[in-house]
Amino acid sequence: MALPKRIIKETERLVAEPVPGISAVPHEDNLRYFDVRIHGPASSPYEGGIFKLELFLPEDYPMTPPKIRFLTKIYHPNIDKLGRICLDVLKSNWSPALQIRTILLSIQALLGAPNPDDPLANDVAQHWKENVTAAIETAKEWTHKYATDTAT
Amino acid sequence: MDRISIEIVRRRTTAGDTPTQLDEELHWRHMIGNLGNKLGHSRVLYGGFLLSAYTMAELGELRYDSELSFKSLSTSGDHFEVQDRTLLARIKETIQNEMECQVCWGLMLDPLTTTCGHSFCRRCVARLLDHANSCPLCRKQLSIRPGATEEPSNQRLRALLESLIPDAVLARAEVVEIEESTTSDRGRVPLFVCGLSYPETPTFLHVFEPRYRLMIRRAMSGDRKFGMVAYNGRGEVQGDLGITQFMQCGTLLHIESMQLLPDGRSVIQTKGVSRFRILDHEMLDAYYVGKTERIDDIPIAAEEALEAAEISRFTTQASDPGSPNRLLSAMSTAELMQLCADFIERMKGASASWLASNFLQAYGDMPNDPAVFPYWFASVLPISEAEKYRLLPTTSVRERLKITAGWVRKVQGMSLGGMAPSANDDDSDHNEENDSQEMPDVTESTDRANLPTNGPSALT
Numbered sequence: 078m079a080l081p082k083r084i085i086k087e088t089e090r091l092v093a094e095p096v097p098g099i100s101a102v103p104h105e106d107n108l109r110y111f112d113v114r115i116h117g118p119a120s121s122p123y124e125g126g127i128f129k130l131e132l133f134l135p136e137d138y139p140m141t142p143p144k145i146r147f148l149t150k151i152y153h154p155n156i157d158k159l160g161r162i163c164l165d166v167l168k169s170n171w172s173p174a175l176q177i178r179t180i181l182l183s184i185q186a187l188l189g190a191p192n193p194d195d196p197l198a199n200d201v202a203q204h205w206k207e208n209v210t211a212a213i214e215t216a217k218e219w220t221h222k223y224a225t226d227t228a229t
Numbered sequence: 230m231d232r233i234s235i236e237i238v239r240r241r242t243t244a245g246d247t248p249t250q251l252d253e254e255l256h257w258r259h260m261i262g263n264l265g266n267k268l269g270h271s272r273v274l275y276g277g278f279l280l281s282a283y284t285m286a287e288l289g290e291l292r293y294d295s296e297l298s299f300k301s302l303s304t305s306g307d308h309f310e311v312q313d314r315t316l317l318a319r320i321k322e323t324i325q326n327e328m329e330c331q332v333c334w335g336l337m338l339d340p341l342t343t344t345c346g347h348s349f350c351r352r353c354v355a356r357l358l359d360h361a362n363s364c365p366l367c368r369k370q371l372s373i374r375p376g377a378t379e380e381p382s383n384q385r386l387r388a389l390l391e392s393l394i395p396d397a398v399l400a401r402a403e404v405v406e407i408e409e410s411t412t413s414d415r416g417r418v419p420l421f422v423c424g425l426s427y428p429e430t431p432t433f434l435h436v437f438e439p440r441y442r443l444m445i446r447r448a449m450s451g452d453r454k455f456g457m458v459a460y461n462g463r464g465e466v467q468g469d470l471g472i473t474q475f476m477q478c479g480t481l482l483h484i485e486s487m488q489l490l491p492d493g494r495s496v497i498q499t500k501g502v503s504r505f506r507i508l509d510h511e512m513l514d515a516y517y518v519g520k521t522e523r524i525d526d527i528p529i530a531a532e533e534a535l536e537a538a539e540i541s542r543f544t545t546q547a548s549d550p551g552s553p554n555r556l557l558s559a560m561s562t563a564e565l566m567q568l569c570a571d572f573i574e575r576m577k578g579a580s581a582s583w584l585a586s587n588f589l590q591a592y593g594d595m596p597n598d599p600a601v602f603p604y605w606f607a608s609v610l611p612i613s614e615a616e617k618y619r620l621l622p623t624t625s626v627r628e629r630l631k632i633t634a635g636w637v638r639k640v641q642g643m644s645l646g647g648m649a650p651s652a653n654d655d656d657s658d659h660n661e662e663n664d665s666q667e668m669p670d671v672t673e674s675t676d677r678a679n680l681p682t683n684g685p686s687a688l689t
Contacts (some may be wrong), residue, residue: 082334136440136512137440137515140515
């Protein structure tokens with residue numbers, strides 16, 4: 078089946094008018110599967126890091142949300158060890174009027190504003206609540222260790 | 230509209246020196262009773278007819294129902310026409326972009342406006358309702374009935390689209406028509422992956438998954454047909470298709486009646502039309518669509534030849550023609566049918582639970598047509614799905630009756646104290662050249678497991 082018009086248009090616009098600090102490139106052999114890179118927002122513990130994610134548009138997209146997961150390890154109270162993201166617009170608050178672009182912006186914003194009160198990674202959230210400074214320090218270390226060019 | 234005024238302003242700065250004399254011609258209502266202001270406004274403006282008219286309206290000198298007469302004062306001739314044409318093209322483009330549905334990102338098709346004031350294609354609203362009941366743009370609850378068939382279209386939007394960009398509207402409608410039409414006569418069949426159905430036999434379905442709501446809605450607006458295929462629960466290879474989620478052979482169903490529930494679920498009653506084999510498949514909006522070929526029975530002459538050939542070949546080996554263990558292949562098609570019919574009679578006499586009145590109410594009484602009888606039998610007899618599936622690829626009545634007669638033998642064998650029922654006819658059937666339908670051992674064990682649960686006492 079040919080790709081729905083909407084997915085083609087979204088992909089074209091993502092390429093033509095890219096969002097600063099975000100890139101999303103579809104796989105050649107599967108145009109529903111995107112390699113995503115998000116730059117850590119300035120003045121966040123993730124600044125300087127480039128985070129890889131995978132994004133998949135299910136068959137009934139945009140009626141159901143895209144499936145997104147962090148591939149780069151990240152220390153964040155709303156992102157768990159498997160890279161799964163706790164974000165309302167990816168679950169119950171999804172709307173077909175949202176799009177890849179807005180979703181990736183929301184994820185970038187989530188990096189800038191961790192929310193330990195709605196945690197996915199309990200241990201990280203606990204750390205964040207008990208000692209913000211130390212937690213942020215760990216997040217910075219992880220960013221440096223896993224999300225920079227020098228990362229192995 | 231904002232975008233149009235932006236476009237106008239942008240155009241105004243480039244408007245050349247093409248003066249136009251504009252005279253407002255008032256509607257007759259304004260001519261009477263308002264003696265002080267009988268005359269319309271009159272002005273010389275620049276930028277072609279469209280732009281100057283817009284400017285005049287903006288200045289408040291052009292009433293909504295007034296006519297306007299133009300007279301070019303340009304010395305160079307028709308320069309303004311070029312300007313008008315370019316501006317009109319730009320406005321059309323702007324409107325086309327503005328009229329994009331926020332769900333499908335295509336031109337709004339049959340636009341429908343919600344009570345919260347947002348407009349989408351009618352078909353997109355219907356799909357939204359399959360999943361949620363809120364507006365995608367503002368999340369306000371929608372009060373639109375499932376299917377969105379009763380809501381009026383937004384006539385103003387529709388008129389605007391159809392008068393300003395009729396070609397684009399037509400093109401969009403055609404694309405959607407091609408994308409969504411899966412009419413069975415073109416061999417493209419939408420597939421409902423669920424269970425087994427048979428020709429001439431009813432199937433009742435409760436449709437609740439969003440993708441199947443959409444599929445059934447599309448079928449209802451088309452030829453009311455869709456294909457039913459069973460789950461390939463054991464992950465068996467399906468011919469050239471490889472391992473698919475569904476079995477390769479299925480039944481085309483016609484929707485006889487549909488009851489739409491208020492929450493969008495529906496209960497449908499269907500009747501089997503014909504059998505098909507899937508040659509290829511793809512996804513359409515989360516459900517499968519198969520490229521299919523029809524499976525038909527061989528002509529009657531060929532059927533008779535097959536019968537004669539088999540009987541002559543197997544009668545030589547057969548023992549006593551009156552023996553209950555007589556080879557099925559040595560029996561005439563009529564005898565096979567009789568064997569099954571006798572069995573049904575006996576089971577009725579024994580008040581078998583699978584022949585209870587509620588089953589017969591749904592599937593009807595036993596049909597006497599040997600071509601149809603096996604389908605009816607499969608619908609009521611509690612045996613494994615794998616065994617029943619064997620009926621679908623058959624190409625002769627005889628082949629089907631042999632399968633069903635085999636079931637009868639098996640059930641009888643079991644009720645005679647659990648003897649291995651396959652010892653007699655199934656083994657001898659292996660001698661046949663065309664024995665692709667051989668039953669794997671697993672099937673048999675499923676059979677025995679299935680049978681008693683569906684009414685062991687009735688099988689005595």
